[in-house]
Amino acid sequence: VEWNGLFHDQGPLYASTSEPTCSTAVTVTVRTFRTDVTSANVKYYDSADSSFHWVPMAWVANDATGRFDRWAGTIPASCSAKYYRLQVNDGSDTDWYNAAGVSDNEPSQQDFYVLPGFSTPAWAKAAMIYQVFPERFSNGDTANDVTTGEYTFFGAPTQQKAWGESVFATAPAVNSSVFFGGDLQGVRQRVGYLKNTLGINTVYLNPIFTSPSNHKYDTQDYDNVDPHLGGNAAFSGLVSDLHSSSNGPTARIVLDGVFNHSGSWAKWFDRGNVWPSVTGAYESQASPYSGFYTFQSWPDQYSSFFNSTPSMPKYDFASSAVRSALYGSTTSVAQKWLRQSGVDGWRLDAPQYADAGGGNGSNATNHGIWREFRTAVKGANPNALIFGEYWGNAQPWVTGGEWDGASNFDGFTQPVSQWITGRDYSNNAASLSTSAFDAWLRGTRANYPTPALRTMSNHLSNHDITRFGTRAGGDIWKTYLAHFFQFTYVGMPTVYYGDEYGMQGGADPDNRRTFDWSQATTANTSVALVQKLASIRKQYSALRTGSFQTLAVDDATKLYAFGRADAANRIAVVLNNDSATRTYTVPAYQLSVPDGATMKDAITGTTYPVSAGNVTVTVPGHYGAILVN
Ligand code: ARE
Numbered sequence: 001v002e003w004n005g006l007f008h009d010q011g012p013l014y015a016s017t018s019e020p021t022c023s024t025a026v027t028v029t030v031r032t033f034r035t036d037v038t039s040a041n042v043k044y045y046d047s048a049d050s051s052f053h054w055v056p057m058a059w060v061a062n063d064a065t066g067r068f069d070r071w072a073g074t075i076p077a078s079c080s081a082k083y084y085r086l087q088v089n090d091g092s093d094t095d096w097y098n099a100a101g102v103s104d105n106e107p108s109q110q111d112f113y114v115l116p117g118f119s120t121p122a123w124a125k126a127a128m129i130y131q132v133f134p135e136r137f138s139n140g141d142t143a144n145d146v147t148t149g150e151y152t153f154f155g156a157p158t159q160q161k162a163w164g165e166s167v168f169a170t171a172p173a174v175n176s177s178v179f180f181g182g183d184l185q186g187v188r189q190r191v192g193y194l195k196n197t198l199g200i201n202t203v204y205l206n207p208i209f210t211s212p213s214n215h216k217y218d219t220q221d222y223d224n225v226d227p228h229l230g231g232n233a234a235f236s237g238l239v240s241d242l243h244s245s246s247n248g249p250t251a252r253i254v255l256d257g258v259f260n261h262s263g264s265w266a267k268w269f270d271r272g273n274v275w276p277s278v279t280g281a282y283e284s285q286a287s288p289y290s291g292f293y294t295f296q297s298w299p300d301q302y303s304s305f306f307n308s309t310p311s312m313p314k315y316d317f318a319s320s321a322v323r324s325a326l327y328g329s330t331t332s333v334a335q336k337w338l339r340q341s342g343v344d345g346w347r348l349d350a351p352q353y354a355d356a357g358g359g360n361g362s363n364a365t366n367h368g369i370w371r372e373f374r375t376a377v378k379g380a381n382p383n384a385l386i387f388g389e390y391w392g393n394a395q396p397w398v399t400g401g402e403w404d405g406a407s408n409f410d411g412f413t414q415p416v417s418q419w420i421t422g423r424d425y426s427n428n429a430a431s432l433s434t435s436a437f438d439a440w441l442r443g444t445r446a447n448y449p450t451p452a453l454r455t456m457s458n459h460l461s462n463h464d465i466t467r468f469g470t471r472a473g474g475d476i477w478k479t480y481l482a483h484f485f486q487f488t489y490v491g492m493p494t495v496y497y498g499d500e501y502g503m504q505g506g507a508d509p510d511n512r513r514t515f516d517w518s519q520a521t522t523a524n525t526s527v528a529l530v531q532k533l534a535s536i537r538k539q540y541s542a543l544r545t546g547s548f549q550t551l552a553v554d555d556a557t558k559l560y561a562f563g564r565a566d567a568a569n570r571i572a573v574v575l576n577n578d579s580a581t582r583t584y585t586v587p588a589y590q591l592s593v594p595d596g597a598t599m600k601d602a603i604t605g606t607t608y609p610v611s612a613g614n615v616t617v618t619v620p621g622h623y624g625a626i627l628v629n
C-alpha cells in the first residue's frame with residue numbers, strides 16, 4: 001500500500017461526526033491512492049464487551065483530483081467508548097492506520113476515539129484566548145493601588161513600583177508582595193484593544209479573588225473580587241463589556257479556579273485571624289471547617305501545595321462539605337460565579353494534585369473529584385468551558401467525564417519553542433528538527449480525543465514559564481512565525497498578554513512584567529500580524545475544526561507545510577523556519593486541490609496556480625503563507 005496516499009482523521013471530510021451521542025453511528029472514511037487498495041476495514045475495540053469488532057469499508061468515490069479513492073465504514077451507535085484503527089489491503093500487502101500514522105504491523109495504541117456523549121463547547125472550539133495577569137496588564141484606577149507598607153505579606157511589607165519599572169532581573173528579593181497597580185478597570189478600558197485591535201474573543205484572567213499576594217493563587221475570599229483589582233463592581237462591568245456586542249464582537253470570560261488549596265488566610269482556615277467572626281480550622285480543632293484540610297499535627301503541620309507552601313493549605317476532598325462548598329452546591333464557588341456573574345468557564349489550577357487526606361493526586365480519588373466537578377459545572381451551565389492545567393499528557397482527564405481540554409505545554413508550547421527558538425520553555429538549549437517537530441505534534445495529537453484536541457489551550461508563554469520573546473533572543477521574526485503556527489494549529493490560540501509584541505522576560509516573576517501600552521497598536525508589526533491571523537482564523541472554519549494533515553517536511557530548508565481542510569476550504573499553511581527567504585513546492589493535490597485551481601495567500605492576497613499537483617510559494621525567513629482554496 002502506498003503510505004503517502006493514506007489519510008484519515010475526525011475532521012468533517014473524514015468522519016460523519018466527532019462528537020457522537022449514544023444514538024449516533026459514526027461513519028469513518030479513509031483516503032487511499034486511486035486503485036491502490038482492494039479492501040479496507042475498521043477494527044474497533046468496544047469497551048462494552050471488551051472485544052474487537054470488524055466493519056468492512058465500502059468504496060465510495062474518487063476525490064476532486066481523481067488521484068484518490070475514498071472508502072467508508074460505519075461504527076454502530078451505542079453508549080460505550082470505542083477505539084478504532086483502520087486496515088487497508090492491496091491484494092498482497094496489509095497496512096494499518098491510526099492516530100499515530102501508518103504502520104506495517106497492527107498498532108496497539110493511539111487509536112482514534114469514539115466517546116459517545118463527550119462534547120466540548122462550540123464557542124470554545126472557536127475561542128481565541130487572551131490571558132491577563134491582572135496586576136500587570138493595565139492600571140485603570142490608581143486610587144485602588146497597593147501602596148508601599150500598606151500591609152505585611154508573610155513577613156514582607158508590600159512594595160509599590162512604578163509601571164514599567166524594571167525590578168525583576170536585578171532585585172532577587174522581589175516576590176509576591178510587589179505591586180504595580182493593574183486592575184480590572186484597566187482590563188475594562190482595554191476591551192476595545194482586545195476585541196477590535198487584536199480580534200480575540202475570550203479573556204482568561206489569572207486569579208482575581210481577594211488575596212494579599214500579587215498573583216492571588218492563595219485565595220482569601222472566594223466570594224469577592226479583590227478591592228485592589230476593583231472589586232466585584234469592576235468585575236461585573238468587565239463581564240458585561242466582554243459579553244456586549246455594542247463595542248465589538250461578543251466575547252467570553254474564563255476565570256482561574258484555584259480548588260486544590262486555599263490561602264492560609266481563607267476563612268475556612270483562618271491562620272492569623274483574618275476573619276474575626278469565624279473559627280477556622282487553624283484556630284480550633286472544633287472548627288466547623290476542620291475536615292476541609294489535613295493536619296499531620298494541628299495546627300502547624302498540614303498538607304499544602306507542593307508540601308512546601310504553608311500559605312497554601314490543601315483541601316481534603318474526602319470531606320463532602322468541602323466538595324459542596326467548592327463546586328457541589330448551587331452557591332458553591334464554581335457554580336456561583338457561573339450562575340450569578342455570567343462567567344463562561346474555569347481554568348483549573350494544579351488539578352492533578354486534588355486528593356483526599358493530604359495526598360497529591362491518587363488516581364481514583366482525583367478522577368472522582370473532576371467527574372463530580374464536571375457534572376456540577378455543566379449542570380450550572382452546559383456551555384461552560386473547563387480546562388485543566390497540566391504540563392504533560394493530560395489524556396487521563398480529557399476522555400469525556402472530566403475536563404474539556406488542558407493547557408498544551410506538551411503538545412504545543414514545548415515543541416514550538418524548541419523548533420523555532422532552539423530553547424525549551426525554561427530557556428535551556430534544546431533544538432528540534434522539522435521532522436522531529438512534525439512527529440512530536442502527531443504523537444501529542446494522538447493522545448487526545450478530537451473534542452478535547454480542539455479545546456487545548458495553545459500558549460507560547462504563560463505566567464509560570466519564560467517568555468517566548470526571550471527564548472527567541474529578541475528576534476521578533478521568530479515571534480511572527482510562532483503566531484503563524486499558533487493561529488493555524490488545532491486548539492485554542494492562547495496569547496499571554498504582551499506576547500503579541502514579543503514581550504521579554506525570564507522565569508517567574510520576570511514573566512509578569514507590566515504591559516507596555518506604547519506597543520498596543522497596529523503600527524506595531526507584530527500586533528498587526530496577530531490581528532490579521534485572528535481574523536483569518538475567524539474567517540475559515542477549516543482552521544478551527546478542519547482536518548490536520550502534514551503536507552511537507554524538510555529538515556535541510558526548515559520547511560513545514562500542513563493542510564487544514566473541511567467542506568468549505570482547503571488551506572495549505574507553509575512555514576519557513578529558516579532565516580533566509582525560501583521558495584517551496586507544496587503538494588496541493590494532497591488536499592485534493594485540482595490542477596488549474598488557484599490558492600490565495602490570506603496574508604498577502606497573492607494568488608498561486610496549482611499545476612502538476614503542486615503549488616509553489618516564496619516565503620520570507622521566519623514567516624508563513626496561508627494558501628486558501
Ligand atoms: C512563588 C515564587 C516562585 C518560587 C515559589 C517557591 O513566585 O519564584 O519559586 O514561590 O515557593 C503561585 C504563584 C507563584 C508562587 C507559587 C507558590 O503564581 O508565583 O511561586 O504560587 O507560592 C507545578 C505545578 C503547577 C504550578 C507550577 C508553578 O504542577 O500546578 O508548578 N502552576 C500553578 C499556577 C501557578 C501557581 C500555582 C500553581 C499555585 O499556574 O502560577 O503558583 O497555586 C514540571 C511539572 C509541573 C510543574 C512544573 C513547574 O513540568 O510537570 O507539574 O508545575 O514543572 O514546576
Ligand code: CA
Pocket residue numbers: 139140141142143144145181182183228
Ligand atoms: Ca490600580
